[in-house]
Each structure stands twice: as C-alpha cells, then as structure tokens.
Amino acid sequence: MGPKDNRWTIFCIVAIGVFMSTMDSSMVNIALPTIMKTFQSPLKSTQWVVLIYLLTITSSLLIWGSLADRVGRKKIYSYGLFIFSAGSLACAYSQSLTVLIVTRFIQALGAAMMMATGPAIIKDNFPPSQLGRSLGMIGVAVSLGLMTGPALGGLILQFFSWRAIFLVTVPIGLIFSILAWTIIPNPKELQQHSKIHWKSGLSWIIVLTTLSYAVTYAASPSWSAQVLAALCLFVLFSALVFSVFEYQAQTPFLPVHLLRQRFFFTAIASSILSFMVLFSVLILMPFYLDLILKLPKSSIGLVMMSLPAAVLVVAPAAGWMAETISARTLSTSGLLLSTLALFWLTTITTNTSIAGIVARLVLLGCGQALFLSPNSAAVLHRVSKKDSGKSAALLATARNLGMLLGIGQSSLVFAFCFSQLTAGLDLKDFSMIHSPSFMTALQSSFKMAALIGCLGILASLSRGPQKSAR
Numbered sequence: 001m002g003p004k005d006n007r008w009t010i011f012c013i014v015a016i017g018v019f020m021s022t023m024d025s026s027m028v029n030i031a032l033p034t035i036m037k038t039f040q041s042p043l044k045s046t047q048w049v050v051l052i053y054l055l056t057i058t059s060s061l062l063i064w065g066s067l068a069d070r071v072g073r074k075k076i077y078s079y080g081l082f083i084f085s086a087g088s089l090a091c092a093y094s095q096s097l098t099v100l101i102v103t104r105f106i107q108a109l110g111a112a113m114m115m116a117t118g119p120a121i122i123k124d125n126f127p128p129s130q131l132g133r134s135l136g137m138i139g140v141a142v143s144l145g146l147m148t149g150p151a152l153g154g155l156i157l158q159f160f161s162w163r164a165i166f167l168v169t170v171p172i173g174l175i176f177s178i179l180a181w182t183i184i185p186n187p188k189e190l191q192q193h194s195k196i197h198w199k200s201g202l203s204w205i206i207v208l209t210t211l212s213y214a215v216t217y218a219a220s221p222s223w224s225a226q227v228l229a230a231l232c233l234f235v236l237f238s239a240l241v242f243s244v245f246e247y248q249a250q251t252p253f254l255p256v257h258l259l260r261q262r263f264f265f266t267a268i269a270s271s272i273l274s275f276m277v278l279f280s281v282l283i284l285m286p287f288y289l290d291l292i293l294k295l296p297k298s299s300i301g302l303v304m305m306s307l308p309a310a311v312l313v314v315a316p317a318a319g320w321m322a323e324t325i326s327a328r329t330l331s332t333s334g335l336l337l338s339t340l341a342l343f344w345l346t347t348i349t350t351n352t353s354i355a356g357i358v359a360r361l362v363l364l365g366c367g368q369a370l371f372l373s374p375n376s377a378a379v380l381h382r383v384s385k386k387d388s389g390k391s392a393a394l395l396a397t398a399r400n401l402g403m404l405l406g407i408g409q410s411s412l413v414f415a416f417c418f419s420q421l422t423a424g425l426d427l428k429d430f431s432m433i434h435s436p437s438f439m440t441a442l443q444s445s446f447k448m449a450a451l452i453g454c455l456g457i458l459a460s461l462s463r464g465p466q467k468s469a470r
Contacts, residue, residue, distance in 0.1 A: 010125050010184055015141035016176050017081055017114040019148075020169045022141075024088065024107070025053065026149025026308070029282050030301055031162040033290045036428055038162065039097040043427040044217070047411055050283065051404065052101050055212050056108035057115060058400040059205040062253060064116035065394075073117040073124070078181040080113025085173030092166040110173075115396040119376065121184060144312060154301020200253035203242040208404070210235045215408035218416075255394060264391075266463035267379045268398045270331065273456030274371050275402025277338050280410035280449035281307075281345065281364060288442055289357075291430055292350055306358040310365030319373040327378030332460040334371030338364055339453030346446045350435055371460075378463075409452075410445045417441035 028050060036046040068076040087107025094100035156164045214231040246252045258264045282304075289300045321330060341364035348357065376395055418427060421437035430438065 006183060006185070007125050011122065013176055013180050013183060014077075014114075014118045014121055016172065017077070017084075017118060017180075018141045019145040020173060021084065021111040021114060022145030023149040023152070024111075024145075024166070024169055025050075026145065026282070026304070027153030027156075027165045027168075028053070030150050030153040030286050030297075030304060031157060031165055032283075033287055034157055034162045034297070035097075035100070040428065041097050043411065043415060045097060046428075047283070047407060048101050049097070049104055050407060051212055052104050053108040053111070054400050054404040054407065055208055056105050057112040058397055058404050059208045060109065060112045061116045061397040061400065062204070062394065063201045064113050065120075066253075068117045068120070072186060073121050074180065074184040074186060076113050077117040077121060077184065078177050080110045080117070081173050081177035081180055082110070083107075083113065084110025085170050085177065086110070088166045088169050088173065092163045092170075094163075115400075119395065120391075125185075144308070148305075150301035150304035150308075151298075152301070154296075154298040154304075157297040157301075200242060200245040200249060203238060203245055204253060207235065207238040207242055208401075210238055212404060212408060215412055218412055255391070258391065258394070263382060263463050264379060266459050267327070267331075267375050268394060270335065270371075270456050270460040270463075271375055271395065271398040272402040272405070273452055273459060274335055274338065274368065274375075275399050276406035276409065277335075277342060277449050277453045277456065278364070278368055279403040279406030280445060280452075281342070281361070283407045284410055284414060284442060284445055285357075285361075287427065288348075288438075292435060292438060293354075295354075303354060303357060304361070307361040307365040307368075310362040311369040314366050314369035315373055318370050319377065321374070325374075327374040328460065328463050330374035331371045331378075331463075332457060334367045334369070334374075335453060335456045335460050337367030337370060339367075339450055339457060341367060342446055342450035342453055346443045346450065348439075348443070350439060375460075406449070406452075410449060413445045413448050414441045417444045 032046055032049065035041075035049060036043070039046070064076055064080075084107055087103055087105075087110055090103035091100060091107060094103050152168065153165050156162075156168075210231060214228065214235055217231060218228055246254065246256075259268070285304065286300055289295045289303055290297075295303065318330060318334075341360055344360050344363065348360070379391055379395060415427070418434075418437055418441040419425065421440060422429075422434055425434070
C-alpha cells in the first residue's frame, strides 16, 4: 500500500491523538471544582492541575519539534501516545494534589510530543491543495475532543470519582501508539546535523515556569509584595539569560528567521491572544455553573459542550474557505466574534438562563473555529518543508502559551477581585452569601479577556497579504 493509500489512515491516527489530548483537557476543567473539594485546596493550588499540563507542553514543544527533525516524527509521535497513556493511568491513582500535579506533568510530556509532530505529519502526507481541508478536519477532531470531554466528564463525575476521567484514554492511547509505529512512514531524510540547544531550552522552561508561578502567587490572598517583586526580578533575569544563550547560538532555539516575517509573527501573536480569550472562559465557567447556578455535574458538562459543538460545525467550513479566502479576512472575523462573545459574557448575572449562557458560548466557539484553521493553514502554506516541523511546533507553542496565560490572567483578576470584595477570602471559602462578589470578580475577568480579544483583532489585521503555498 502506497503513501497515498495510507493518507487518511495516518490522518485518523493523528486526529485520535489530538482528540484524546483535548478531551482530557476539557474533562479536567470540568473536574476542577470537585478536585478542589477532594483535597480542600485553594484555587491558586488547584489550578496547577491544569497549569502544569499547559506549562509542560508550552515549554517543551520546540524541543520535541527539533528532536523530531533529528530522529523522525513517527518515533516522537508514537512514543508520545504511549507516555500520554501511562501518565493518564498514573493520574487516576494519585493520592494527593502534589502527586496529581506530578503525574499530569508526565501526561503533558506525551501530549507535547504529539502536538509538536502531528501537524507536520499531516503536511508530509497531504498535498498543498488539501492542506487547509485536512487541517480543518483536525479542527473537527479538536472540537470533538472538547465537546466529548465536558459531557463525558460530567457523566463520570455524576456517578463515579473524578479519578475515572483519566482512565478513559488509557486503552485507546496504547492501541493507537502501536498503530502509529506500524503505519506512519519513516521520514525520507532527517536533519542529523541539526543541534538541540539545551541551554536555551532549559532557560526557556525556567522563564515560563517562574512566570507562571509569579502569576499564581499574585492570585493568593496572602501574597507578599517583597516575594512577588523577587519573583518578577527572577523572571526578568531568566529572560535575559535566555536572550544571551539565543544570541550566542549559531542556530537559535526559537526560529528567529520565521518570527522576523510579518505573516508568521502576526499569526503567532494573534493565536496566543485568541487562546487567552478562550481559556479565560473555560477555566472560570465551570465554577459559575457549579457554585452560582447549582447545576448537577452532568448538566455542567452539557452546557460547556455547546462551545466545542459550535467549533465542530464551523471548523470544516473554515478549513474549506481557507483555500479561497485570505486568513486576514477569516481569522480576523473569528477573533471579532470571539471578542463580541466575551463582551456579551460580561453581562451574565445570577439569574441568567441556561439558554443565554449557551448562546454566548456558541458565539465564542464559532469565532474560535473561524480563526484557528485559516490561521494555521496560512502559516504552513507559506513555510518551506524544512521549516514545517519548527512551524508546527511554534504554532502549538503559541496555542498552549495562550492557554497558560489565559488561565493565569483570568485567575489572577478573579482572585484579586474576589479577595478584595470578601475581606481576603479564597474561592474555596465560597458560600452563597458571596454570590455578588463572585459575579463582580467573574465579570471583571471577562472584561479583561475582551480587551485581550481587541488586541488579537489588531494583530490579525496587521498580517500581510496572503501568498501562494510553497
């Protein structure tokens, strides 16, 4: 069987990896209130169950992308599926919040390996004329994962422990890791002489880790100005060290030659801002539905499912349109819809109907779907084949950095406002008497996210005219 005959089989293997990683992420978001109650942990500690996953992916994607250029994308992707499955199994048996965070780190390493190589594997096996369409279908896999996660997670939480949500992906991941190793073709040529710059990579990890810790520390009601100032100084020092290592490197860790091109830089910047908007909503809405509206767990999952359901409907059409309409038009329109949805979300109250919440989430999902596929396709169309691995890894890094920053900034704004309005209380101390304070903090977080969406619109508008694929 030739490569063309295997094309859609390979697509399915990549799509399954994307589906599992996004489904797991959305299920864990739904489970955060339950995990907080189980371990009696504050929001700033509990959110690390999500943050460590995104932080690990964001900081290691470029390393896996470079390594894949040396040893082959097939090997990295197959191992990634296996490590993700093993990490999921370990998460299910975690006996403390600390152990759960550590096992989420292992799980995230596998997810990063898949994300760094998946889009490049698609590009290697599909002709340029079908790239937008195939990436649009990957958008369907993303939306199916995000859509299945809340519904399935809600049902599991209704009848079982939150630990069961991590067991769902274990058998599927193990089976498809074997299929990936068997079916995905070996690369015709590898960049054996390319170097992995471990000093730059390690300093990049330190920068992101200290930045994330500084943001979560600032969200604590008992934060100290001296400690926060020291953390900020360390972040700046780490960034300076990273810059020095990058300047000294013959081939930098970050693909500077790509980032210097306007079409690439603006696509990366708008992607970061878009996912900051999305995850500002995804991290806080389950708490609103649980604590304010008092919905059962299964209903929370169904409400949250409305966002990825909208992505499922719009993503294929967006991928198809990306082959004829410029990314500047499509992606900017998507960001505009997402930002309008955030402004609309700032109007929710303790009495907003379920239909009203769903309508707002659907609008946000439509905007995200309209943005993502055209933005990714426009980048991968214009880079050369030797840069496709780095480009795919950097696009995934941008997405996950946006998720990480979105969770950090929304949690920081929410925790600060809630603490100020309740004389220093944390969300774990919430009771119904604090509902007005909760709503003020939630609306403030969404207002900040809406402003970030406006910046994303400006970034997307500034991209250059679209050119033909190479």
